Amino acid sequence: MSIVLETARLQLRPCQIEDLLLVHELWTSDRIRYFLFDNRVISLEESRSFIEDSLSNFERHGYGLWLIFAREISYLAGFAGFLPSEEAIPSLIYGIHPxxxxxxxxxxxxxxxxxxxxxxxxxxxxxxxxDEPNISSVQVLEKLGMKRTGRAVIKGHPLLYFELYRSEDIT
Structure with a gap:
């Protein structure tokens, strides 16, 4: 499934196995992994597993992880997409090259x-x-119109939870 999304400055395309090294490099950079993987350097196989899960999610649910390419930038700008959850409510995830x-x-x-x-x-x-200390990401979620629904401390990390309903305005 190839669902390409475009904005004024960006093109987003589904992440593929062929993107493994490109994505792994981004996901293991110290400034990305700090909040994304609790500062843990993930293995190449873990990255492969995330990509395979994303491909499967596109087939089953119609969504997964998209890679972000900015029109004026020659390298991977980041990723954005959704992970499925146990309640069948997708969870937004994103990261931009530092x-x-x-x-x-x-x-x-x-x-x-x-x-x-x-x-x-x-x-x-x-x-x-x-992650609560990730002020920039909190601001992104708020700009998108997502509403804060809770807070928890998981494995010593304070997390904030947000939701957005289809009937709400999307900016």
Missing amino acids: NLWGNGYATEAANAVLHYVLEELALPKVRADV
């Missing part, structure tokens, strides 16, 4: 994937969780 932080790419890409699952797939609700 060299591109502060340019609005996270908000733009997350908005594109949110619009796709809420409007095109007509899912009623999505969720997100974010």
Whole structure:
């Protein structure tokens, strides 16, 4: 399944096995893994497993992980998409290459994937969780119109939970 999403500045395409080395390099960079994997360096096989799960999720649910490419940048700008959850409510996940932080790419890409699952797939609700100290990601979720629904400490890490319903405005 190849669902390409486009915005004014970005093109998002589903992550493929052929992207393994590219994605693994991004996911293991110290500034990305700090919040994404609790600062753990994941193995190449773990990255492969995430990509395989994403491909399977696209087949089963119509969503997974998209890679983000900015039109004026020659390298991978980041990723955005959804992970399935036990309650069948997808969970938003995203990350932008540290060299591109502060340019609005996270908000733009997350908005594109949110619009796709809420409007095109007509899912009623999505969720997100974010490490509480990750202020920039909290601000992205708030800009997207997601509402904070809770807080928890998991394995010593404070997390904030957010939700967005299809009937709510997507920016």
